[in-house]
Amino acid sequence: MNPTLKTWHKLAALPGGKAVFSRGVCLKAPYFATISPRFEELAIGRAVVRMKERRRVHNHLSSIHAIALCNLAEAAAGLTAEVSMPAGMRWIPAGMTVRYLGKAKGTVRAIATMRDIDPGEKADVPVSVSVRNGADEIVFEAEITMYVSPKKA
Template identity: 50%
Template sequence: MTRTSNRVLDLWHRMAAKPGGKWLFTRLICLRAPYFATIRPTFDTLEPGRASVRMGKRRAVHNHIGTVHAIAMCNMAELAGGVMTDVTVPSTHRWIPKGMTVEYLAKAETDLLATASAGDVPDAPEGQDYPVQVDVTDTRGTTVFRAVITMWVTPKRERA
């Protein structure tokens, strides 16, 4: 499937190399989808087929045992996976999360990095599932959480 220009990816390319650009880019994404701001994320990388997002371990995202709460990691995974999908899917198509399966593999006791990746975008005329894998690692490189987010990708409808 051929990729055409994407406003989000163009914005990333303009901002990422500038001082504070990644932080500001992430704030703009969070203005569009405010719930993501609750984890105070920062995009680290963004390109078609791959994105990574950082989140600091702080009290506001803790659970009752002082580690990063499972739902904060789900939020992080959906942010990384959703924005990665947005810059990967051609402008002729649209997407929406359809479901997410998660695995909690270890206690999340440090700052975290979520890395989203996916294969080729489906080109089904009636729509198709597009699985996005997100691995969340701690500062020691241990995978503490894994998610597969099923995105539903369909061609955009022609406007009358």
């Protein structure tokens, strides 16, 4: 089992473990700390990450800033890719296309999904991310292209 996914399973079962895991992600990738993400689900091919609306992520319209939503989408997509890689494979973001569909207010959840990766595959693989508000309305969508390939020897 992927080491990150193994850590998730251990910590998610403990009281406060999901918060500890989320902070660990922010230590590994410090820029994610700017949005204080909280991982709720993590599995091969899927992640759910929430973010609370706070003043520090506001735009001039008093809603969640577009780049904070991009950061949330990348956190969800990146961890989905990380736990979905077969042994000996690696990934890196290669591009992102986004659509802003409404004001993002309150606590929002990013749901990321990606297809299975074949061992030895070398390809651009899309990770779809939808961000939903508390009323379960989609306020933001992203497709993040991950370049996957075998690790160099």
